[in-house]
Amino acid sequence: MVQRIKKWFHRPTRLESHPTERARRRNLLPSSSSYFHRLTEEEERKLAKRFEGKLLLRREIPLSDPQFNDLLRHQLFTPHPSFIKTIFQTRCKRCNNDKPSLLASFPCAKCCRTHLYCRNCIMMGRVSECEVLYEWNGIRYQWPTLLNACTWKGVLTPAQEKAANLVKKAIADKSEMLVWAVAGAGKTEILFPGIELALSRGARICIATPRSDVVRELYPRIGQAFKNVEVEALYGKKKNKDGTAQIIIATTHQLLRFNEAFDVMIIDEIDAFPYHKDRSLAFATNRAAKKASAKIYLTATPRGDLKQKIRRKQLPHCFIPIRYHGHPLPEPKLVADFSLSKRLTNKQLPKSFIRWLDQRERKTRQLLIFVPTIQLAEQLKVETAAVLLLKKLIKDESEVAFAHAEDELREEKVRQFRQRNIYCLLTTTILERGVTFPSVDVVVLQANHDVFDEAALVQISGRAGRAKDDPDGEVIFIHDGKTEALVDAVHAIKKMNLRAKTFYTKESER
Amino acid sequence: MNRCLWCDEAIVNQFDWLTFFTGGEHQLLCEACLSQLETIRQPVCKKCFKMSNSKRCTDCKRWERFFSGDDPLEKNVSSFRYNEFLQEMIAKWKYRGDYVLGSVFEREIKRAFKFHYHALLKEAVIVPIPLSKSRMDERGFNQSEAIAEMATDDRKKIVQLFERIDDEKQAKKTRAERIFAKNPFKLLKTTNKTVILVDDIYTTGTTLRHAARLLKASGCPAVYAYTLVRG
């Protein structure tokens, strides 16, 4: 990055403003190092853009040793111990984990002694006791103020616009708010005016979501809407994880590397697993945002704690019960089938499903089938292909695929499905949210299984009828015994549709 | 409270009188995770422990032909079958460096050594397959050494005879590339004792045979192997 050796021009940085510090530096610096790098302001700005607002391990800082040591000596990086120890507990500085079961030790060959490492954030590269986390301490980077940055030329529906205005206000006030919008309400577009406003004030923006599929889906859309702004996606499998753009779209895990970086923090799918389960992810999103920052939460299915906050008026919110195309959410049809378990154990499709296949309204719609386990998805693939071939819905076995959480090819399969090269996709709850396909029928096999809670079922139903020219789509829950979640999910959808109707009447009365 | 080393769910100890009297074993994995580890079951290839109906699997026959009947490796013993779950666990253990995960295998490693190599171990030494310097710096530990240390309580039995010369990831090469690659090891010391090589995974058996060949050529009487997983 910074390679050329130049004369050291003395420029005051934040730390240097103290007179003794300035004197110390002047005396100490020029003579003490053999490799000596004199930074220009431009170079320091570049470094600031790359490293500011982060907390990084040495190996995450792609600078040569002499270069890095030089910066360290000039206190442009501040080292922090990677573990915070008190008498009672030890805590990982990066992810805030203090669970004893997620802290362990290993014999480090480099140091020839045994020491601590964090198991909780190990997927981001191991933090061990012999390592240090570095924070940039040079000049602050000035993000450009961009006027009229939004290049999206669409029009918001009245419902979207109402929400967009509230988002704008929260961003202007640097406050918190929740956007509760049904699946298909057009949540992303609601953000555009707010993001535009933030950019016009030189703000840095983060859109965080628990799932990498959602990051991959959002990235091109945000890029399209803000063509002249740097947008970067960060997720586990992506090679380049520099994180230097003004708009960052990241999985919550990736935020563990950030530290007071963002003026606007938008958290999509705030209710989604594993966000509501893993405390360190909530910690990461909090720390990644600046102390004074706007926080916008998006959800289609708020969980109990959020609902409570809304009820107690602790969290300003806006509710969008209607989809952008104005059509109601498809209401799921419950189909009881008491031979279901037996058929599934025999790796067969339930009879009720096959019967439904013959009665579908539109056979051109693709099929998205949710099953409770990966194994089942895999086992049913052959049978599904056989049945669909027999019914002449597909021409080749390859038009049926299954995708699951650990699937290396998931990204590719989802893409193929979206391009309609795959007619039927068997999947687990991993595709329950975020990803949209224009025209699908949705089936849940064994909808009474534990993995399908109310939120999951509502989200799954939201996969159907996303397109303007095919706003309906069928949603079939096949079960062998109603659960509370099933009943609640159907109830919740009906209620939202009802609210949508009254919303319309109210709007037209105005 | 005891938590599963893999999924971090609390482990509910099934309390019965047997565990009461024996003190019980400290369980490292929950039942759900434990059930996903597949141990190798008979029938296996007598030479390499691949699950197979014939006494010599096709892999081993190919090696016999390759060395014209003089395979430098006497025998390999393995404990687990390679499945997706184990693949993930091993990846987290060795690539991510989650050292403590290795202890999940300890009981099985000890059992396998006792059962198959008890007699042999009176004379033999255990030689872990080394990592290259850069890998070692990166990960901080060598998983083969960790296995060796779990296999025996007598640290003097473990000796390091090799150094790794190449730096390329074996995992990324194709089978043909792996077989024709030049020997990645350099012998640091010779030995006149029987050797039990230790590695984490037996995939094609090439790595072990590279090491075995060097040992045999320098006077080692016989080379055996233990690998945690037979791929």
Ligand SMILES: [Zn+2]
């Ligand atoms: Zn951590």
Ligand SMILES: [Zn+2]
């Ligand atoms: Zn477990």
Ligand SMILES: [Zn+2]
């Ligand atoms: Zn064999």
